[in-house]
Amino acid sequence: xxxxxxxxxxxxxxxxxxxxxxxxxxxxxxxxxxxxxxxxxxxxxxxxxxxxxxxxxxxxxxxxxxxxxxxxxxxxxxxxxxxxxxxxxxxxxxxxxxxxxxxxxxxxxxxxxxxxxxxxxxxxxxxxxxxxxxxxxxxxxxxxxxxxxxxxxxxxxxxxxxxxxxxxxxxxxxxxxxxxxxxxxxxxxxxxxxxxxxxxxxxxxxxxxxxxxxxxxxxxxxxxxxxxxxxxxxxxxxxxxxxxxxxxxxxxxxxxxxxxxxxxxxxxxxxxxxxxxxxxxxxxxxxxxxxx
Amino acid sequence: xxxxxxxxxxxxxxxxxxxxxxxxxxxxxxxxxxxxxxxxxxxxxxxxxxxxxxxxxxxxxxxxxxxxxxxxxxxxxxxxxxxxxxxxxxxxxxxxxxxxxxxxxxxxxxxxxxxxxxxxxxxxxxxxxxxxxxxxxxxxxxxxxxxxxxxxxxxxxxxxxxxxxxxxxxxxxxxxxxxxxxxxxxxxxxxxxxxxxxxxxxxxxxxxxxxxxxxxxxxxxxxxxxxxxxxxxxxxxxxxxxxxxxxxxxxxxxxxxxxxxxxxxxxxxxxxxxxxxxxxxxxxxxxxxxxxxxxxxxxxxxxxxxxxxxxxxxxxxxxxxxxxxxxxxxxxxxxxxxxxxxxxxxxxxxxxxxxxxxxxxxxxxxxxxxxxxxxxxxxxxxxxxxxxxxxxxxxxxxxxxxxxxxxxxxxxxxxxxxxxxxxxxxxxxxxxxxxxxxxxxxxxxxxxxxxxxxxxxxx
Numbered sequence: 001x002x003x004x005x006x007x008x009x010x011x012x013x014x015x016x017x018x019x020x021x022x023x024x025x026x027x028x029x030x031x032x033x034x035x036x037x038x039x040x041x042x043x044x045x046x047x048x049x050x051x052x053x054x055x056x057x058x059x060x061x062x063x064x065x066x067x068x069x070x071x072x073x074x075x076x077x078x079x080x081x082x083x084x085x086x087x088x089x090x091x092x093x094x095x096x097x098x099x100x101x102x103x104x105x106x107x108x109x110x111x112x113x114x115x116x117x118x119x120x121x122x123x124x125x126x127x128x129x130x131x132x133x134x135x136x137x138x139x140x141x142x143x144x145x146x147x148x149x150x151x152x153x154x155x156x157x158x159x160x161x162x163x164x165x166x167x168x169x170x171x172x173x174x175x176x177x178x179x180x181x182x183x184x185x186x187x188x189x190x191x192x193x194x195x196x197x198x199x200x201x202x203x204x205x206x207x208x209x210x211x212x213x214x215x216x217x218x219x220x221x222x223x224x225x226x227x228x229x230x231x232x233x234x235x236x237x238x239x240x241x242x243x244x245x246x247x248x249x250x251x252x253x254x255x256x257x258x259x260x261x262x263x264x265x266x267x268x269x270x271x272x273x274x275x276x277x278x279x280x281x282x283x284x285x286x287x288x289x290x291x292x
Numbered sequence: 293x294x295x296x297x298x299x300x301x302x303x304x305x306x307x308x309x310x311x312x313x314x315x316x317x318x319x320x321x322x323x324x325x326x327x328x329x330x331x332x333x334x335x336x337x338x339x340x341x342x343x344x345x346x347x348x349x350x351x352x353x354x355x356x357x358x359x360x361x362x363x364x365x366x367x368x369x370x371x372x373x374x375x376x377x378x379x380x381x382x383x384x385x386x387x388x389x390x391x392x393x394x395x396x397x398x399x400x401x402x403x404x405x406x407x408x409x410x411x412x413x414x415x416x417x418x419x420x421x422x423x424x425x426x427x428x429x430x431x432x433x434x435x436x437x438x439x440x441x442x443x444x445x446x447x448x449x450x451x452x453x454x455x456x457x458x459x460x461x462x463x464x465x466x467x468x469x470x471x472x473x474x475x476x477x478x479x480x481x482x483x484x485x486x487x488x489x490x491x492x493x494x495x496x497x498x499x500x501x502x503x504x505x506x507x508x509x510x511x512x513x514x515x516x517x518x519x520x521x522x523x524x525x526x527x528x529x530x531x532x533x534x535x536x537x538x539x540x541x542x543x544x545x546x547x548x549x550x551x552x553x554x555x556x557x558x559x560x561x562x563x564x565x566x567x568x569x570x571x572x573x574x575x576x577x578x579x580x581x582x583x584x585x586x587x588x589x590x591x592x593x594x595x596x597x598x599x600x601x602x603x604x605x606x607x608x609x610x611x612x613x614x615x616x617x618x619x620x621x622x623x624x625x626x627x628x629x630x631x632x633x634x635x636x637x638x639x640x641x642x643x644x645x646x647x648x649x650x651x652x653x654x655x656x657x658x659x660x661x662x663x664x665x666x667x668x669x670x671x672x673x674x675x676x677x678x679x680x681x682x683x684x685x686x687x688x689x690x691x692x693x694x695x696x697x698x699x700x701x702x703x704x705x706x707x708x709x710x711x712x713x714x715x716x717x718x719x720x721x722x723x724x725x726x727x728x729x730x731x732x733x734x735x736x737x738x739x740x741x742x743x744x745x746x747x748x749x750x751x
Contacts, residue, residue, distance in 0.1 A: 137576075150566065155712055242711070245712075
């Protein structure tokens, strides 16, 4: 009786497993693998699906990509954007998470909520509000600090202005992740370090930081991947300008595919970004993960 | 038990799905049957004529879908008037927002019969649409006699769409600021030299800080630059009409003049009112260079600002061209629509083109100079300041052709690089030219500049 019941249960589990796996495989195939294969093939074609153009041009899109000045500008901007925003996200996130987790701080839930609020606010809405705040004539930032800077139209300040908005929007996510990381560190370690006479900095440096490494890897890798795909803030705030000062590589893909309808060329750039992302991710794993 | 029920339901769903896949769709249209060919109405039009006294599709019901991106009531009124004459024809207006329209429309047209039968066209997207369009079943010569820009839309002896009106740039000025500066109608400048003096008078600075810009072209760099360089006689494309030529003397002089407005004359600033339309509406800028749709923008957003319009000043008394223009187009016809729909669509287009009154309403709405010669002297249209400003020299405005977006986009980027990033004019224009050249090499674009009556005088 018992055996029969187990067998039935096992059979239903197998059916459920097969259904779930089939669904996931189908989902991945339809929304990931097939589009990637189509895009890869498209990167070797002069491709405009809107008027049915699909003509083999070999490596022309890739050659054109490396010769296109905007491509190199956008790659440079993307690297700067990623390094600065990820660094600030990690430092701010870790700093604030550490501060909130301190025994001295009360109302932890309040701070958690406040810091997480920008993360759950729609990006387009945030970008529009910041765009108004950056206005040189009636914007909050210039008026508050008595400045006279046309933030979004200055080649010096436009990219930092977009980065500042992105940092503000996203640091809360890192705070929450680091807080959960801090909570998962057993108290015994801190007790032991206290007995050994470690000061606050030493405790942070030799206990907290190494034990937070998995969280750090998660934050850095997920941030890198998402910022290499960032284009919404640019589209809303600067449209890549002034000139090409704030062109990010993903915005270039968007511009080529959905504004100029050069889908083949856009696919070539997208593939380059894919490889670039993979390399950066591996490097990050190497650099941060080695010691863990 | 429930498994059996579920199994039966699934089997039935599959059968339904399979039967849906296998069935051939037949065109069935709802609506009235028209049995009266004699409508008792007069023939409309001059050369392109429309005789309403006939049956469309033998009076049997037929439905058309007409895709727009704007003014559904106005375009809908044309459809309604047509439906009154031919009650068996039903035209469904489908209004999509501009954003996404040019992605949705070609994809819908790829579906053949299932796509819209009629769709509004913007000439900058001609390269996406032409493969799906049927030529008008109207004599090309008749079209050219009635519509002065029709010739520029001829492709291999056929016409797929034409302009019902044309739009161009003009200077809009704030009348209160004009009067406060002691200026009168007599001071309206004809040349850029005079314009610069007027702009200086309209500029107000306090303690070295700009309070009121005499002239603001922020956000209009690419349009104003094209206007002035045409005045100098520099065309945007070479004689083949396929390669951009935006590094000529005229273009460089045009950009230098624009920079001088701000740097030498200090009548404006790149950082003062970065959106010149808003700045004018908010009463910060006395003069702006804008295209005809600005009239509608002001009436909608800033109705209390009193403003006038005058023709764009010129570099000398006899410029190569005053400015470029662009047309607002008549609808395209889906060549893959059913034969019944195609017959009705062709008939509707003839009605549309012969109906000067409806074209007048459209021109009024968009502040367009009418392309229909019958409306050239129309008093109501000439009361519109944007139309009035360009009416005197309208034949001296040039159309570069259905320019793909890459030209405007890259000139805009070049403008920002020159104005905000301090890059050199020559190098920046050269970069833009190279990029446009590469982008155009993948398209079948040929400029219409050579059709301009003074083309032989270009430099």
